[in-house]
Amino acid sequence: MPEIRNYRTDDLAALYRVCLETGAAGQDATHLYRDPKIIGHIYAGPYGVLAEESALVVEDESGVAGYIIGPVDTYAFEKKLEAEWWPKLRSLYADPSGKPLDSWSADERLQYLIHHPPRTPRRISEPYPSHLHIDLLPRVQGRGIGRTLLDSWFSKVRALGSRGAHLGVGPANFRAVTFYRRYGLVEIERIGLPFNVIYFGKAFD
Numbered sequence: 001m002p003e004i005r006n007y008r009t010d011d012l013a014a015l016y017r018v019c020l021e022t023g024a025a026g027q028d029a030t031h032l033y034r035d036p037k038i039i040g041h042i043y044a045g046p047y048g049v050l051a052e053e054s055a056l057v058v059e060d061e062s063g064v065a066g067y068i069i070g071p072v073d074t075y076a077f078e079k080k081l082e083a084e085w086w087p088k089l090r091s092l093y094a095d096p097s098g099k100p101l102d103s104w105s106a107d108e109r110l111q112y113l114i115h116h117p118p119r120t121p122r123r124i125s126e127p128y129p130s131h132l133h134i135d136l137l138p139r140v141q142g143r144g145i146g147r148t149l150l151d152s153w154f155s156k157v158r159a160l161g162s163r164g165a166h167l168g169v170g171p172a173n174f175r176a177v178t179f180y181r182r183y184g185l186v187e188i189e190r191i192g193l194p195f196n197v198i199y200f201g202k203a204f205d
Contacts (some may be wrong), residue, residue, distance in 0.1 A: 002065060002140050004152055007055030012048045014057070014064035016040035022135040025173040032106045035065040038093070042113055043133055046085045051077060054130070054157050058150060059141055065140045070132030070167075072160045081117065089114045118168075118195060124188060128166035128201040130157045131158065148181060151177040158204045166201040 007015075009024050019040040023029030033039060047069035059067035063084035067158055095115040096108040104112070120131065132153060136146055157165060166188060177198065181187075183201035 002058050002060040002143075002145055004056055004058055004149060006086065006147070007048060007052050007057050007067070007069070007189070009048070011057055012045065012063055012069075015044040015048045015067055015069065018064065018067060018135050018137060019044035021137060025170060026135075026175055034105070034107050035108075038107055038110045041089055041115075042110055046081055047133065048190075050080050050085060054153070054160060056153055056156070058136065058145055058149065060140060062139070065148070066134075066136035066145065068132055068134040068149045070130055070153070070157070070165070072130050072157050072162050074120050074129055074131045074166075075122070078117070078119055085119065086114060121189075122203070124166055124199055127203065128161040128164040128188070130165035132165060132167050146179060150183060153205070154202060162204065164201060164203040166199055168197040168199050170196060171198055 016037055017040075020030055020033070020036055021028050022040045023043070024032060030036065037045075044067075045180045050069040051069065054072055055069045056067065057064050069163060093111045093185060096104050096111055097115070098150065099108070125131075134153075136149075154165060167180070167185075168179065171177065171190075180200045183189050185202055188199040191199050
């Protein structure tokens with residue numbers, strides 16, 4: 001039976017792996033990127049390094065098969081990213097802004113985010129200060145683990161002082177959108193292109 005446990009620093013490589021294997025709207029994205037770490041540099045690595053106190057993983061007999069990660073304070077975390085995370089990556093990955101947008105590769109679209117990371121609107125991060133990313137490999141899906149993982153993470157960040165949490169998901173990820181609605185998360189806002197994201201939230205009593 002899969003176990004939900006606190007993240008450990010030696011789980012970092014597993015965060016990157018799960019992120020890549022679920023990075024195409026919940027499907028395996030290993031075929032999309034020339035650099036297999038680039039998606040994890042944005043959506044997994046910084047949470048394991050800079051917000052480990054609020055990270056949980058799912059582990060079964062084959063290893064880490066999922067996670068839920070995210071900071072207690074999104075606004076403070078984004079400032080920390082700018083100071084401690086993005087500078088090194090910007091020295092390793094070129095900004096593709098000088099090239100025509102329609103010529104960008106999948107890697108270059110993520111390189112752009114390294115140089116121009118979107119900031120969460122304060123109208124969202126103030127009432128819902130925490131945010132999360134949740135990913136599960138297929139072998140642990142459909143077993144109620146996602147719901148339990150959300151329950152556990154909400155309890156954790158609430159105990160750490162949060163008054164609410166949000167997440168963003170692409171409209172094309174129909175399975176995730178359906179799951180969040182069934183769980184009871186409330187749609188806060190939709191932002192169109194170029195970000196094309198639906199924000200869901202949960203306020204803590």
